[in-house]
Amino acid sequence: MTTGTAPVDPAGRPAPGAQMLQVAGLNKTYRSAQGETEAIRDLTFDVRAGEMVCVVGPSGAGKTTLLRCLSGLLPPTAGTVTLEGDRVTGPPKGMAMVFQEYARSLFPWMTVAQNVELPLKEKGVPKAERRSKVRTAIEAVGLGDVPDSYPWQLSGGMQQRVAIARAVAYEPHILLMDEPFAAVDAQTRADLEDLVRHLWKRLGLTLAFVTHDIDEAVYLGQRVLVLSARPTVILEDVTIDLPAERDQLTTRSDSTFAAHRAHIYDLVQQAKRGYRPEDRVGDVDHGKARP
Ligand SMILES: Nc1ncnc2c1ncn2[C@@H]1O[C@H](COP(=O)(O)OP(=O)(O)OP(=O)(O)O)[C@@H](O)[C@H]1O
Incomplete structure (x- = not known):
C-alpha cells in the first residue's frame, strides 16, 4: 500500500516524516428520516509518519465521526481521506483502532494471547511468527504473566492493555485511538498514557488520539488539533x-505544559460558546469572540 520512493521500515511503513494521512475538505452530514445533522463541516490536515497527533473539542463536536471517517467505517459526504497515497474507501489494511469500550472490543471466550493473535491470523501471518509477535506485544504492555487469562479475569486497565497489545502486534502503519482511557481510574490512566508514549517511541508508531482530556492531549501529543x-x-x-522525554510529574509541572493547557482550555471554552474561525475577522463579535 506504500507509494512513492520513501524508505520503509521492516514493517513496511514509510520513514518518519513521510506523508502518512491526508484529510482534505472532509465533510460528514448524517441524513435520516428526522433530518440532516452536519457533524463535520470542513476539515483539512495532514499527519506525518511517526507523529503523535491528539484531537480535542467540545462534546458532540464530531471527534468520533472524524475517526470513523479516517478508518473508512463511515463514508464522507464530501472531501477525501488518503492513507499513504491511497484514498480510504473502507477499513485500510495498515490501520488499527483502540476504542474506549475495551470490554466490547475483546472476545470474552478467548484468552489474552488468542485475542492478540486474532488479527494476525486474519492478516495471514504464519503460525511461528504469530506466536513470537503475540508474546512480544503482550510483554511490551506488561502482561507477560497472564497470556492464558480471559479478559473477564482482568481489571479494566489490564483489558485495555490487551487491546493495545492487539493493535501494536498487528504493526499498523497508523493507530487510531478513540478516548481509550476514559473508562479507567486516574492512576491507571496515567500508566496507560506512559505506555502509549513508550510504545510510540519504541515502535515508531503514527498515532491519532482523540480525548476529552486537555491535559492528556498536551501530555501525549506533538500536536493538538482543537x-x-x-x-x-x-x-x-x-x-x-x-x-x-516526558513524565507525569516533571512534564505536568513544566511552565510550557501549563501555558499549552491554558491556551487549549481557553479555545475549547470559546468553542463551547460557539466561537468559530470565521469570527476572527477583526475579532469584532457578537458575544463569542476571543477575549
Ligand atoms: N449515526 C448518527 N446519525 C445522526 N447523527 C449522528 C450520528 N452519529 C453522531 N451524530 C451526531 O453528530 C454529532 C457529532 O457526534 P460525535 O459522536 O462524532 O461527537 P463527539 O465529538 O465524538 O462527541 P463526544 O465528545 O460526546 O463523544 C453529534 O451531534 C451527534 O448527535
Missing part, C-alpha cells in the same frame, strides 16, 4: 513544544 463545536472545523493546530 475542534470547534458542530459543524466542526479546526480552531487551531497547536504544536506542543515539550521535550520528547
Whole structure:
C-alpha cells in the first residue's frame, strides 16, 4: 500500500516524516428520516509518519465521526481521506483502532494471547511468527504473566492493555485511538498514557488520539488539533513544544505544559460558546469572540 520512493521500515511503513494521512475538505452530514445533522463541516490536515497527533473539542463536536471517517467505517459526504497515497474507501489494511469500550472490543471466550493473535491470523501471518509477535506485544504492555487469562479475569486497565497489545502486534502503519482511557481510574490512566508514549517511541508508531482530556492531549501529543463545536472545523493546530522525554510529574509541572493547557482550555471554552474561525475577522463579535 506504500507509494512513492520513501524508505520503509521492516514493517513496511514509510520513514518518519513521510506523508502518512491526508484529510482534505472532509465533510460528514448524517441524513435520516428526522433530518440532516452536519457533524463535520470542513476539515483539512495532514499527519506525518511517526507523529503523535491528539484531537480535542467540545462534546458532540464530531471527534468520533472524524475517526470513523479516517478508518473508512463511515463514508464522507464530501472531501477525501488518503492513507499513504491511497484514498480510504473502507477499513485500510495498515490501520488499527483502540476504542474506549475495551470490554466490547475483546472476545470474552478467548484468552489474552488468542485475542492478540486474532488479527494476525486474519492478516495471514504464519503460525511461528504469530506466536513470537503475540508474546512480544503482550510483554511490551506488561502482561507477560497472564497470556492464558480471559479478559473477564482482568481489571479494566489490564483489558485495555490487551487491546493495545492487539493493535501494536498487528504493526499498523497508523493507530487510531478513540478516548481509550476514559473508562479507567486516574492512576491507571496515567500508566496507560506512559505506555502509549513508550510504545510510540519504541515502535515508531503514527498515532491519532482523540480525548476529552486537555491535559492528556498536551501530555501525549506533538500536536493538538482543537475542534470547534458542530459543524466542526479546526480552531487551531497547536504544536506542543515539550521535550520528547516526558513524565507525569516533571512534564505536568513544566511552565510550557501549563501555558499549552491554558491556551487549549481557553479555545475549547470559546468553542463551547460557539466561537468559530470565521469570527476572527477583526475579532469584532457578537458575544463569542476571543477575549
Ligand atoms: N449515526 C448518527 N446519525 C445522526 N447523527 C449522528 C450520528 N452519529 C453522531 N451524530 C451526531 O453528530 C454529532 C457529532 O457526534 P460525535 O459522536 O462524532 O461527537 P463527539 O465529538 O465524538 O462527541 P463526544 O465528545 O460526546 O463523544 C453529534 O451531534 C451527534 O448527535
